[in-house]
Amino acid sequence: MGGFFQFAKSSIGSKVLMALSGAVLLLWITGHMLGNLQIYAGQDALNSYAEKLRSVAVFLYVVRVVMLVIVLTHIVTSVMLWVENRRARSSRYAYNNTVQATVGSRTMIWSGLLVFVFVLYHLFHLTWGTIHPEYAHLMQKMPGGGERPDVYSMVVLGYQNGLISGSYIIAMLCLWFHLSHGFSSLFQTLGLTSVKYRPLIERAGPIFATIIVAANISIPLTVLLGLVKPAVGGLP
Amino acid sequence: MNLTLHVWRQKNPQAKGQMVTYPARDISPNMSFLEMLDIVNEELVLKGEEPIAFDHDCREGICGMCSLVINGIAHGHERGTTVCQLHMRHFKDGQEITIEPWRAKPFPVLRDLIVDRSALDRIMMAGGFISVNAGGAPDANALPVPKEHAELAMDAAACIGCGACVASCKNASAMLFMSAKIAQFAHLPQGQPERMDRVRKMVAAMDAEGFGNCTNQYECEAVCPKEISVRFIAEMNRDYWRAWL
Numbered sequence: 001m002g003g004f005f006q007f008a009k010s011s012i013g014s015k016v017l018m019a020l021s022g023a024v025l026l027l028w029i030t031g032h033m034l035g036n037l038q039i040y041a042g043q044d045a046l047n048s049y050a051e052k053l054r055s056v057a058v059f060l061y062v063v064r065v066v067m068l069v070i071v072l073t074h075i076v077t078s079v080m081l082w083v084e085n086r087r088a089r090s091s092r093y094a095y096n097n098t099v100q101a102t103v104g105s106r107t108m109i110w111s112g113l114l115v116f117v118f119v120l121y122h123l124f125h126l127t128w129g130t131i132h133p134e135y136a137h138l139m140q141k142m143p144g145g146g147e148r149p150d151v152y153s154m155v156v157l158g159y160q161n162g163l164i165s166g167s168y169i170i171a172m173l174c175l176w177f178h179l180s181h182g183f184s185s186l187f188q189t190l191g192l193t194s195v196k197y198r199p200l201i202e203r204a205g206p207i208f209a210t211i212i213v214a215a216n217i218s219i220p221l222t223v224l225l226g227l228v229k230p231a232v233g234g235l236p
Numbered sequence: 237m238n239l240t241l242h243v244w245r246q247k248n249p250q251a252k253g254q255m256v257t258y259p260a261r262d263i264s265p266n267m268s269f270l271e272m273l274d275i276v277n278e279e280l281v282l283k284g285e286e287p288i289a290f291d292h293d294c295r296e297g298i299c300g301m302c303s304l305v306i307n308g309i310a311h312g313h314e315r316g317t318t319v320c321q322l323h324m325r326h327f328k329d330g331q332e333i334t335i336e337p338w339r340a341k342p343f344p345v346l347r348d349l350i351v352d353r354s355a356l357d358r359i360m361m362a363g364g365f366i367s368v369n370a371g372g373a374p375d376a377n378a379l380p381v382p383k384e385h386a387e388l389a390m391d392a393a394a395c396i397g398c399g400a401c402v403a404s405c406k407n408a409s410a411m412l413f414m415s416a417k418i419a420q421f422a423h424l425p426q427g428q429p430e431r432m433d434r435v436r437k438m439v440a441a442m443d444a445e446g447f448g449n450c451t452n453q454y455e456c457e458a459v460c461p462k463e464i465s466v467r468f469i470a471e472m473n474r475d476y477w478r479a480w481l
Contacts, residue, residue, distance in 0.1 A: 085407035088448030095334035097308025101453035185452040191474025
């Protein structure tokens with residue numbers, strides 16, 4: 001274990017931990033996006049999916065703890081590295097210039113922290129239901145009696161609020177910048193790249209970011225445009 | 237050509253430096269950047285002022301001594317060029333040019349544009365070598381080395397240790413330098429016995445010096461006068477985590 005801490009404290013070691021935790025978060029984001037897209041299959045499909053996720057409760061708690069550890073690893077390593085990087089350039093240049101570093105790569109800490117703030121808001125909103133209680137406790141009446149959480153209506157009614165969909169879209173744009181660099185960067189940090197694959201990997205980041213962000217943003221946009229409508233009788 | 241220079245002047249490591257503006261008059265476009273500074277310095281000496289101190293040695297682009305950040309780019313805006321090989325024809329008449337030293341905490345300014353780059357030497361001392369038994373030279377081709385491996389090792393060995401990678405890095409990281417010094421051995425059979433030990437020791441030395449950490453922006457690769465590829469950083473990263481397994 002001492003060896004692990006020594007590794008984690010080193011420059012490349014913390015970078016590797018940041019890349020590995022980032023890789024898990026990329027998988028998470030991909031799965032989350034695929035789940036989100038089920039809104040287009042209608043109220044029943046999305047609510048059944050949400051119900052299925054919640055029905056494996058033990059598993060859900062394991063996932064939550066693991067994700068908490070992953071997110072904390074990602075944030076702690078990145079903030080530590082950022083502080084070290086600032087210290088390493090203690091005297092600044094009078095004339096700043098950049099040859100090829102992308103905007104995304106230069107704003108990782110800020111785009112990342114903004115996304116983190118949004119994730120907290122997102123959890124308070126939908127997971128714990130404390131910020132917008134009016135959207136968080138809707139239930140769908142089932143034909144055979146009983147009811148289940150009406151995720152579909154929570155999403156649609158939530159996004160009809162311009163402030164909620166606006167903040168979501170802004171967070172997604174931050175996520176685009178973060179992913180466009182982070183995805184490609186992870187291969188370089190882990191050393192899983194080569195001269196042959198480098199152009200492909202460098203292009204893959206922005207492409208991956210665009211797919212995720214476009215799919216996610218499509219939901220508030222279609223709700224605002226009235227293409228995705230509230231479920232009939234979805235209101236309590 | 238007539239130019240306006242904004243130059244970092246700093247008496248000694250403790251002094252607080254500042255940018256000072258000087259005119260550079262009647263400069264030939266065929267002069268190198270350093271020759272232009274020589275002209276400015278001659279004028280300063282005639283006026284009884286202190287000349288601008290800057291590092292230089294071979295002026296052939298191979299020694300790695302010259303180290304100026306010109307308009308925010310280490311070694312100036314020409315790709316694959318040291319300052320001594322940068323010619324004034326790449327500037328416009330009447331242009332304003334900002335000249336600063338390498339800026340990084342492990343590179344303290346000694347005077348004006350001269351910084352102390354001993355930190356790079358200390359990284360080399362930590363593992364940038366191979367241990368061999370002294371004796372007669374081994375037979376040629378006794379140890380076969382595939383051509384591609386020899387070429388790659390040579391690409392890495394082209395590093396002249398100027399430190400432009402550190403100067404240009406947004407995080408003042410020395411990882412391009414380090415990775416080149418590791419790769420020049422990692423691609424050859426002679427480098428294998430100490431390979432894992434080397435990468436651990438050199439990274440530890442680099443961290444101890446207070447360099448920053450690579451964020452994969454590749455500004456280093458863009459300014460490297462020897463155009464060393466960041467592929468070597470990826471290889472170093474890979475060797476590093478493998479060394480801990």
